[in-house]
Amino acid sequence: MQRLILGVLLGLASLASVQAQVLTDLAGREVEVPDKIERIVLGEGRLLPVLAILEDEQLLERLVGMPADLALVDPGSARQYQQAFPGLAKVPRIGQGAADTFSLEQVLTLRPDLAIFSLSGHGPGSTQGRMIEQLQRAGVAVLFVDFREQPLANTPRSMTLLGRALGREARAEAFNAAHAEALAAVRERLPQGAGPKVFLHSRAGLGEGCCESMARGMFADLLVEAGGDNVARERLPGHAGVLSLELLLSQPPQLYIASAVGSADSLAAGASYIALGPGVDADPARASLQRLVSRGGLQHLAPVRDGQVHAIWHGFYNSPFNVVAVQVFAKWLHPQAFADLDPRRTLETFYGQFQPVALDGQYWISL
Template sequence: MGQLKSSLAKGFSISLLMGSSLLLSAGAWAESITDIAGRQVELPKKVDRILLGEGRLIYAVALLEGDKPLSRIAGWQGDFRKLDPHTYARYKEKFPEIDKIPLIGNTTAESVSAEKVLTLNPDVAIFGLSGHGPGRSSELVTQLEKAGVPVVFIDFRTSPLKNTVPSMRILGKALHREAEAERYIKFYEDNVAKITDVTKTIPEDKKPKVFIELKAATSDECCGTAGNGNMGDFIDLAGGINIAKGLLPGALGTVNLEKIIATNPDVYIATGARAANAPGLGIKLGLMCLTKLLVIA
């Protein structure tokens, strides 16, 4: 008889648990969206804790969060602190609590700790389509989804011209900041139009040939650049011809120096993100240099 009571009690408890789970699944989700990777994601009605697969995704999140850009960040990678120290320092001046945000990894997808991530109890995880954080095939995505944490992919890196607007709209929905997202999108599109209204009238044979070197002079290897995507998109937008576009199969890669010289670009752009007082090689922020103005008639 005691065993029967125990079995009934266990069955009742399980029924209650299943019932509460069904109620949770029916009432806890706001809507279903398609993220930038084409995945269907169920979004929670309430988001208090946001996990960022890359710390530098805060640039986009901050556009939507107003005066408290860090208040809902539950954790992020260490790339923001290590790879963009000058911007991190500016944030720290105004938001000293930034140092207290838990780190889930260093600057690579491999460094991310799944155990650490799950202890942070995020309501939603925001990952980049490419970059330094976990990607679509990451085991972490599966683990988070099994734990009931929706994972949303956005992209400002691989195809920024194509994906910035939809990514901001997705981010706005995921964080329940849709009005803020739409305001930014209008600002973005209005300013892009100011450029394209001019550059769309430039004849193809009048456009300058451009080569952009990414992270210039930071290593002996030459020359890292952007082809079909990334910063290469902005060369096209600005009325130039990106010479790497026909030389690289994807968004990023390396072009041989001899090939660049043979192509004879009209404009060379060197990019870098090292702090002005950083030791070693590389383009420093605030570097004084001679400039040649290019006027496109």
């Protein structure tokens, strides 16, 4: 009888080992993940393009829930996906994209096998210990990924993690190879020595005051990778904060780079901030940038007077396609060294190979 019981227990243990795998996520947690994932929920809408890299045309086959924030923070991308996948409208929305609106009860009614969360961002983050524990007790594996805090280091790690969890290893490896190649195109030719001083104006024009910037992670890391000297890095203690206009006038940067949060809809509504991204054409994008730097004291900045004014789509700061922004920055910072580099072609390649939606719109602009 003892031998029989032992045999049964060993058999069950063997079966469990076949049916589950242990993965280490970007929060450093060891997570037991079912080998066969059939139902997925996302912690924020901006993870939809990440899932699409791996799932391609089968994007909706396993997606059973996501927050409603994509249409709010990135309406252009939301429209792209809605047009390509009309069934996306029927996917239940589990919150508005903030941790306090994320409905645990609603998630559990969807019976997911896997929840994919970002370390930080608009949805539940790695600090939501109680929620994570409740999900895991209910049998939901929770994996944290990161495209924001350490974007270049953690993008390939996140894609490898999700590729293993979802059984899409080949797609993850192909994406990581393309990402590494695009990054090498900058790293291998980057001029030595200190780069030009840059003021990175985050979400330019969205608020009344001046001037929000990023010092670490997000766009700040992408700027450093392209050889830029971010003036906020020595002056802001955290990831982001506000620099005074007086400081920028007294210690002038050489380049002004704004991140654009506006969309085609915001342009049509007469919004005061810059618009770039899906569905936005070059001429209205350039006009929105010109309007922004012509008022509020920005017109007095040295790079505005000198014609060193640029803007880039804000969505790159938390995106697996972040390396495209590195290439764009490299061309702005070192125009001679990277005269033949074509970031648009890089973005077209990423979309053509790894996105089930068509690329359209203007993603960066200069005056």
